[in-house]
Amino acid sequence: MTNRLFDPSVAPAAVPEVNVRGPWSFLWWLVRARPWPLVLSALLGTAWMVPLALTPLVVGQAIDGAGQGGGAGDVVLWALVALGLGAVQALAGAGLIQAAVGAEAHAVSYSHRVLMRQVVRLGATLRGKARSGDVAASAAADVESIGQAFEVVGRTVGAVIAAALVTVALTVTSPLLGLAVLIGVPAAVLGIGPLLRPLQARDEAQREQMGIATSQAGDIVAGLRILRGIGGEARFAERFRRTSQQVRRAGESAGRMEAWLQAAGVLLPGLVTVGIVWFGAHLALNGAITAGELIAFYGASAFLTLPVSTATEAAETVSLARVAAGRICTLLCLEPDTVAPPHPEPLPPGPLSLTDPETGITARAGRLTVVVAPADRTGDLADRLTRPVRPDGIPPVLLGGVPLDRVDLAELRSRTLRSGPADPLFTGTVREELTAANPTRSPEALDRALWAADATDVVDALPGGLDAQLDEGGRTLSGGQRQRLVLARALLASPDALVLEDPTASVDAHTEARVAERVAALRTGRTTLVFSDSPLWRGVADHEIRLNPGPAPAHPDRPAGEPS
Structure with missing residues (x-):
């Protein structure tokens, strides 16, 4: 079910009906409101990642061609192929930056607009329904978190497609190594999962403390002259210091969990890379694969750390975006004390009694x-x-x-x-x-x-x-x-x-x-x-x-x- 937050007579056509059933519904509403920046970002992300994934395979082919007496022509051909992949990657990377920033700007702009319109809609009743700090934090930190989640979509889609392409190529070359990749890479990604829920809980606690601190700061600034007049400036400053320390401790707790998440994003794919290289070297010594294929496997396995780290970043930003979207939905679900009458009566002209x-x-x-x-x-x-x-x-x-x-x-x-x-x-x-x-x-x-x-x-x-x-x-x-x-x-x-x-x-x-x-x-x-x-x-x-x-x-x- 959707909830129309704004009067259609005043809402611009650029902002469609908003869905506030939950954080995922709100994020999906942002996607549907303007999908093309995300689609373009995903296409360019794929065009940026795939050449990077194919380069080790091309280098391996060049080495095998030279080692098997293919001559300088084969080496030049594969070198030109590698050069072409690099050119495609460079052009796609430049476009990806613009497309990703465009997707982020869309999410930030639409989130800001629906928030500000809701604030105007609630009017004077907002003060009694939500803390000013929560509104300020949603308009700043929460909207920024949602924008970051939209920015990482293109790279994440490209990483998934490139990882799948590399896995298929490795499986065709060596079914055993392909099987190792098929098992190792998903295991590395799944190993990050248990860290997401604690991170989300700590982010929510930090966000709650930030809202309280922002509200206190606004109240102190607004009433500073009065506080000085009654001698309460030092007392309120000490109160704000205690609240700030609570925000700091909540931030440190969330930061520690983020550090563990980042460490897992490096360690787990690193272990997969070490395992694949060791297994590939063993196959090369037994003559099951060539030297070029071994180098290709090494380069491809090293590349796979990038999709895993990108997936880690995406998981973290999406987790933060979910928390932020939940906060925004809470504000958007507030109803004003006054609602438009279904059948309004006109007022008489002139002065009104x-x-x-x-x-x-x-x-x-x-x-x-x-x-x-x-x-x-x-x-x-x-x-x-x-x-x-x-x-x-x-x-x-x-x-x-x-x-x-x-x-x-x-x-x-x-x-x-x-x-x-x-x-x-x-x-x-x-x-x-x-x-x-x-x-x-x-x-x-x-x-x-x-x-x-x-x-x-x-x-x-x-x-x-x-x-x-x-x-x-x-x-x-x-x-x-x-x-x-x-x-x-x-x-x-x-x-x-x-x-x-x-x-x-x-x-x-x-x-x-x-x-x-x-x-x-x-x-x-x-x-x-x-x-x-x-x-x-x-x-x-x-x-x-x-x-x-x-x-x-x-x-x-x-x-x-x-x-x-």
């Missing part, structure tokens, strides 16, 4: 409403008013008279916006950050949004102004500067219904007064709901709602200033 029968909150269309609520409830209330998620038995929030869970998600996101103190700033220029919701907004609209958020001085103070680069999260800015830029971004989006959660919690009273008055003026004729207990916001509100502490419903909405 917001009505919550459960709490009594009502924001009239085109008016500014201030809600005074306990601080520990504002986040949940803002979520409830803007997300079409409701427990069974609780009446839905109405947006323009339409239940939120019946509104098309694309229309809901384009006409409503919730902005809060936890909203991040992303890396890029200030202009790109502010106009992310609508890059076509005019410079005048941008100036008005900055003026209303009292953020013009923030931009002017940056080197480069609107073209200045912001660090991740806006770490170089103060809390008040970040909050004003976030507010300017929300105002520039110009939604029909805007829900603001404590939009001026980090600024002083004079700045808050200017922001409240300017936002009220800029949003005239559009619905704005502000969660704040500041008298400055209450002073510019068209309506005020007070919620009692606890889960009790609110009082009906009333004109601003009316006692509760």
Whole structure:
């Protein structure tokens, strides 16, 4: 069974339906999505390996021809054959590199795209469903592991075909030596098998520790200023050091198993080569094979170490890819809290009212409403008013008279916006950050949004102004500067219904007064709901709602200033 992760209306044709039944299903989906790079890589890998396998046989024929009085002509002929094989191998090798990198790039690109689309699909619900470290590790280490598995496919196919060809040639020359190769080479490959399961288990443990460490590092960086303020920097640094040591120990454990795997990949085919050479020398002394055939057997048996080592590498990379694909499938199987309604109802044009029968909150269309609520409830209330998620038995929030869970998600996101103190700033220029919701907004609209958020001085103070680069999260800015830029971004989006959660919690009273008055003026004729207990916001509100502490419903909405 397949699982459609993305809305067909937004998913490009280049990314087909994805199969997340399990890691093998996901890897096979990547193969089917674009098989030609792998097919070309396999063909070129065969063209690269086969000449290398045939060269010892050609050299043996040349030696036998010269020893049996064939003359210089036979030697020159076989030399030209060897030269031709070398030329084919060189050309195929150059093409193989490009084809293998193309197959790797395909796997990495498609994996990245489905991951990023899933992150966008989950939206704000991702934080509660997966660790940020797991997402970051999947987008980096897991995708890279899958790409490496696709890169080795061409060489592995070529190695298998070349090994089979050499085995057939040796069997035709000497059935006894051919039988030895038929037994020895598979035995060497199978001898590696018992090491794969422990390697996979240790890789999974290392990957788990890496996800934990990445999450901790992200949390520490995001909250470094707060940690320093409360004197907790050293304590959290020590905690991260302990986690890092756990990652190191897990990596060392996986590395030891990889070392054993690599050692087995050298030792086992080496033993096969020694055995075949000893047996061949014994046959040559008895006159069963010629000197040229002995050299050919030696060269061919030495070549067989390459297919075995390639098979070892393939087994290791595929094992890592399976672990990585399993992690990616876990993320891709997450479901958002909001799903598109089967039969959406359109919203009315113009300003939209917001009505919550459960709490009594009502924001009239085109008016500014201030809600005074306990601080520990504002986040949940803002979520409830803007997300079409409701427990069974609780009446839905109405947006323009339409239940939120019946509104098309694309229309809901384009006409409503919730902005809060936890909203991040992303890396890029200030202009790109502010106009992310609508890059076509005019410079005048941008100036008005900055003026209303009292953020013009923030931009002017940056080197480069609107073209200045912001660090991740806006770490170089103060809390008040970040909050004003976030507010300017929300105002520039110009939604029909805007829900603001404590939009001026980090600024002083004079700045808050200017922001409240300017936002009220800029949003005239559009619905704005502000969660704040500041008298400055209450002073510019068209309506005020007070919620009692606890889960009790609110009082009906009333004109601003009316006692509760």
